Amino acid sequence: MKVSFNELQAVSRKAFMGIGFSEGHAEDAADMVTWMESYDLHGLDALNKGLEHLIADNPATLPTIVYQDGDVAVVNGQDLSVLRSCNLALELAFAKGRARGLSVIKIQRCRQRQLIMGYLARLAGRGMNLTAFWRNAQQPLTEQVVGFRANSTVPSIRVYSVEEVPEENEPNNGITIIMANHVDLLPTMRSDYRYDLLAKHEEADLLAARERAMTNGIEVDDVVWEQLHKLAQATLVESFDVSHLGAGPAD
């Protein structure tokens, strides 16, 4: 079915509140999902794949700062979805980038990393150049780089598979973000190793997708839509006698 941008944003926000997000985090998470969906970057698919886990997350668990100095921060994402854990970590990096010209943040142990793009777009809109990198632990190994130019809300995205990489045993379910006040950080493929480019999203294609979404609406899966509505129900109060008074004047 087709829904509007505003509708998707509103229902997602209520759904996130329904599963225990605070209001501000629910707003941010809804914006992140809807932003991706409006650029045809499959935000709802990404949400849906991790939805069960997201619902099961303990809302009281907070990401923690493992290390920080003026330029660098390492944050433990506590195996939470980026929807729960990343907005403030990214704001921390943003503050450092502003102060020092360039900052690096590693968010360890986080899920649904794809969805981080929506918040990166927001920071880029505030005048920050940035690039995010993460690696998916699958065969073949794939890497994803997402870059935003300052004041542009449209990313440049590269997804590629690599084969000839040194062995490593450390789990890598984190994400690394570099922010720079004045330097363009858009990804350009240049490697001595063999790689296969799996996806390349150019600005023009993304803008066209956005235009389509605003003109024709956003196609969403009926089941996912239903699920979001169901989760949103938890924010609503059952009807009772007195509540009818608010529904309008007596007829």
Add this chain to the structure above:
Amino acid sequence: MIDLASPAALATPVTRAPGLVMDLERLGSFNATRLSFARTLIRVMGRQRWQISCDLFDLNTHGHGEVIYRVQTPNGRYHVVIFSQPLDDALRSDRVIADAWDITFGLVEGDVEEALMQSLAENIPLQEAGRQHPRLLVISRANKSVRNFETVVTDLATGVQPSLESFTEGGYLYRTTAVYGNGKFGIADYGRLRTNPDFRHPFSAQMTAVYVLRQFSIDQVEFLARSRAPETAIALAQPLKRYLGIGNSTGLGMAPFLINHPQLIDQWVHAREQALAIAKSQPPDELARDRLLILGRRAQQFFKETTVEDADQQGRNQMVVAELEGIIDWLEQIPLDLDLWQQLTDWAEAALSLESQELINGLLIELYPQYVDFLEDAMAVEERMELTPDMPLVQLKQLIETHFDWALAEDFDTPEASHWFWYRSIEKEEPRLGVRGIDPGAEKELSLAVAPRVKRTYGKISEYLEQNPRSLTVEFLMAEPSFVDIVRRIQTMAATAYGEIRANLWHRDMRPIHLLRTKLSFLGANRFDPRGDRWVRVTFFQGAPLIEELNNEPADLTAFDDWSFPLAPTSLKQQETYESLL
């Protein structure tokens, strides 16, 4: 920020203090002004020579069927598609939980092809329960004002012009109960309208749909009269047509908008305050004084003719009538001092009711279209609340003390100060008010009451600063993430003057009706008729030029725009016209 380009101004216009303007009761005393969206729309339509015509009028003898009006602008073509259907009297309800109406309608971008018409016919009558087409810019529904409607049809059928009594009470034949825009139920997002030159002003698409509905109400009663008695039926007299508006019944559903869009509210109020400041800084002359006297007398007559059910509002209207008498006397005699308008508003502020004060302010704005009308383009804003994460926390604390002192001053721990809570009901997800400690649902409270949240945030920040005196805002938020939205709001709104309504929305004495009137005044409503504290009936476009006048491409756009405070056709200048028709 808009630069003031007013060569005739006496001095730099000074806007009023936010603490004065943003008081809820004062906001709840606002009337429509020339910057209200209905007024702006009519001006734009006249200036740009919009043409509105009927493409399809397919009604049966009961007035049921489909009607399509075409709206042609210099930039595009739109259609208002109306579905009129039978409705059992028992089902006719202003309640938001209703699911059937006399008519449902929508404003469509572009042409209405057969396939689209099919989709509209299947979904528009369902309103919230339908899946609406993305080319719809607005959907709405309306119910007949049954008694007026039937009387007007019967009178016209028998060859008699309806008596004024059918019009003076509400001034309409149809009353809308919700007018949806911005992506609701699948229709087009506001994001699309922002770049549309025809509808870039806030709510202009909604106002267009309502304006065309007014024409439908006229066309339908005339059609029904002709159907009933082709031999004797007459058309509605032109002055009576003009005196017809469209009613609207509005409830708590409108309240969250005022709180959730503080940047937009700031823009609206700021524009109004700028216009007032510009007007007050003009040197008065005889022409301006005469104009103000004419407007004052017209407003006075309007309030004399307005009857509302709500005793409190009726009393307020009567007070306006009495106070305007004194103002008119004073204005007729006072010398034309350079600061006359300032003297007038100072006097009003010191001695008159809020209703009269804000009415005078609106009339002053009316005097100087050449200096204030540019502000109609300053009503829209891209809303974005952003965090300033690197702001030292101590600075955030100081921002709260400076800009939210009104919130810190309230004690929220008393039973009366925390009496209400706002929640969203499962019934159409509409906002409601519950009594804390008595009604269920407080755990699902909507965070509409900004003041207690600011005060709580202030307390948390103060505690955190004791341990971390040099910390940044983002460090506080990493420790207390649930405060992110209110901190964002505080940081954003501290840079504005008029976005925050200075009231405790939990307080037992808080009247939600003031919130509704605030927004309705900017939309351009008049005849505020509260039904208790949570609902209000109003009228739009009463007195506005008719579509036939618009289509005639008015030569005098000033006269075309002069339709505030419409009088019954028997009053003043229109009296002769009406009597000649009887």
